[in-house]
Amino acid sequence: MSGADNSQDRAHPREWVLNAETEYRFELDIGTSFAIKLIRGQAEIFGAELVEGKTYLFYEECKAAVYTWIGCTIEVIGQPSTEYVSEETPMAAYANVHLALEAMRVKTLLHAQIAASPDTASPEDLQEDAENGPSDSPRVLILGPENSGKTTLTKILLNYATRAGQDWCPILVNVDPNEGGPMLPGTLSATPIPSPIQTSTPAHTLGASATSAPTHMASNALLPFGYWYGHAETKRNPLLMDRLIRNLGENVWDRWDADIIGRSSGLIVDTPGSFAASSGAHSDHRQSLIKACIDAFRINVILIVGHEKLNVEMQRAYGNKLSVIKIPKSGGVVELDALYRARVQKYQMHSYMYGERVTPPPGMPPISSTQSTIRYLVGGEQSTDMTLAPSSAVVNFSDLAIWRIGEETMAPTSALPIGATRVVSEMQPLPVDPAQAGSGLYNAVLALIAPPNPDDTERYDEEILDLNVLGFIVVTALDIPNKRMTILSPSQGSLSGRTAIVGSFEWQE
Numbered sequence: 376m377s378g379a380d381n382s383q384d385r386a387h388p389r390e391w392v393l394n395a396e397t398e399y400r401f402e403l404d405i406g407t408s409f410a411i412k413l414i415r416g417q418a419e420i421f422g423a424e425l426v427e428g429k430t431y432l433f434y435e436e437c438k439a440a441v442y443t444w445i446g447c448t449i450e451v452i453g454q455p456s457t458e459y460v461s462e463e464t465p466m467a468a469y470a471n472v473h474l475a476l477e478a479m480r481v482k483t484l485l486h487a488q489i490a491a492s493p494d495t496a497s498p499e500d501l502q503e504d505a506e507n508g509p510s511d512s513p514r515v516l517i518l519g520p521e522n523s524g525k526t527t528l529t530k531i532l533l534n535y536a537t538r539a540g541q542d543w544c545p546i547l548v549n550v551d552p553n554e555g556g557p558m559l560p561g562t563l564s565a566t567p568i569p570s571p572i573q574t575s576t577p578a579h580t581l582g583a584s585a586t587s588a589p590t591h592m593a594s595n596a597l598l599p600f601g602y603w604y605g606h607a608e609t610k611r612n613p614l615l616m617d618r619l620i621r622n623l624g625e626n627v628w629d630r631w632d633a634d635i636i637g638r639s640s641g642l643i644v645d646t647p648g649s650f651a652a653s654s655g656a657h658s659d660h661r662q663s664l665i666k667a668c669i670d671a672f673r674i675n676v677i678l679i680v681g682h683e684k685l686n687v688e689m690q691r692a693y694g695n696k697l698s699v700i701k702i703p704k705s706g707g708v709v710e711l712d713a714l715y716r717a718r719v720q721k722y723q724m725h726s727y728m729y730g731e732r733v734t735p736p737p738g739m740p741p742i743s744s745t746q747s748t749i750r751y752l753v754g755g756e757q758s759t760d761m762t763l764a765p766s767s768a769v770v771n772f773s774d775l776a777i778w779r780i781g782e783e784t785m786a787p788t789s790a791l792p793i794g795a796t797r798v799v800s801e802m803q804p805l806p807v808d809p810a811q812a813g814s815g816l817y818n819a820v821l822a823l824i825a826p827p828n829p830d831d832t833e834r835y836d837e838e839i840l841d842l843n844v845l846g847f848i849v850v851t852a853l854d855i856p857n858k859r860m861t862i863l864s865p866s867q868g869s870l871s872g873r874t875a876i877v878g879s880f881e882w883q884e
């Protein structure tokens with residue numbers, strides 16, 4: 376391994392030579408970007424392989440690592456705030472986990488194929504299937520404290536599965552509302568992953584959804600299915616979390632009904648650090664939320680990232696029913712503080728509405744340029760235009776039906792019946808009246824959800840909780856005298872007759 380000369384002009388490309396099984400780690404400052412090109416050898420970023428000769432851009436305070444199994448030379452342009460090479464990584468342990476999951480997939484697929492058409496199976500397949508014993512696809516729950524590298528491990532395992540050459544399409548389940556997976560924070564989602572998730576910005580750590588991705592990224596845009604929880608913290612409404620997790624599980628199993636490859640590919644659930652926090656006022660909720668995940672997704676493998684106590688706890692609770700495996704935390708994981716997380720949420724929302732405008736690092740030559748466009752690679756995709764033109768439209772209050780889950784509306788106490796108390800269940804959908812002062816809608820992020828059942832006889836009290844997210848909007852202005860509001864939306868579609876839920880996320884310019 377050889378490092379770069381610090382005194383060198385940072386606008387010029389620098390080379391790093393990495394030995395086998397080492398990684399080059401970097402962290403970017405606010406407002407900077409960085410470029411990496413694989414010159415020779417093999418290299419990957421969180422399990423997604425770099426293509427030799429292509430330039431990859433990183434921005435928005437991205438923190439990542441280029442790992443190589445066999446050694447490589449990379450060229451970098453730009454100045455990260457931190458950069459170093461580490462020879463100690465947990466990648467061998469992660470690869471072993473991948474191999475075990477892969478064996479489960481292969482076995483499950485073989486078994487499902489034979490069950491679907493026993494007459495056409497070869498004698499070898501029948502024998503192998505008989506020797507294999509019971510088969511089950513990998514359904515993995517990843518647990519660990521904050522900043523233990525859970526999301527990164529999720530990504531590495533998903534990426535390795537998609538690279539296995541079997542057309543696997545594992546499902547990424549995100550139940551960390553602080554991150555939101557490929558959707559916006561506040562969402563719990565399930566997303567089939569057909570190809571490796573690239574790393575370029577923390578705004579899309581787990582890939583970008585088709586609803587938010589600029590058109591140039593359409594080839595690697597994902598199609599998540601999600602429910603709006605609406606808050607960053609699980610303790611805010613654990614009952615709602617529980618219900619949405621179970622809804623997601625049902626959706627995944629329905630989807631797999633007629634999809635042998637999908638079912639064999641399995642799923643990986645990324646969880647929030649709060650699931651591992653054994654102290655604090657609300658720690659009892661985490662047990663029930665872990666249980667909700669295990670039930671909903673029929674988890675058969677729990678991976679505990681670097682946390683001895685949690686490992687013992689999970690071994691005791693579930694060790695006789697499923698595999699509980701402790702795996703090491705990477706020394707490269709960066710401690711992310713609350714301010715950083717708030718900035719990342721802002722990047723996510725802005726990227727959803729406006730797309731992305733990346734200023735390449737000084738000294739970076741364009742791949743090609745015409746009068747109006749400069750082309751670079753972001754996440755391995757060539758781009759011509761990375762910006763979106765959101766629509767800002769004025770709509771009548773009556774156009775949108777807005778709901779809030781489990782919180783009181785701001786109705787004055789005098790409006791309540793005599794003797795009534797203000798008891799609102801955590802799961803009760805309440806209509807929000809934008810005309811009421813203190814409605815909490817100004818600058819709020821709202822999830823547009825699927826339409827409620829048009830047949831009144833089919834409707835039920837909590838139906839709103841079970842409707843999936845179609846997109847997101849922001850209320851940027853309220854004109855109470857004229858009963859109108861201004862809505863920022865990534866698309867031009869009419870909002871008339873639509874249903875939306877407000878949570879506690881605020882839009883920041």
Ligand SMILES: Nc1ncnc2c1ncn2[C@@H]1O[C@H](COP(=O)(O)OP(=O)(O)OP(=O)(O)O)[C@@H](O)[C@H]1O
Nearest residue numbers: 400438439440521522523524525526527707708709
């Ligand atoms: N080997 C590595 N080298 C450099 N950066 C890394 C490495 N592994 C992880 N990171 C970075 O560390 C940060 C935290 O990692 P990650 O998000 O995976 O942790 P987490 O446990 O999921 O966090 P959370 O507390 O949000 O649940 C991320 O910015 C990630 O990109």
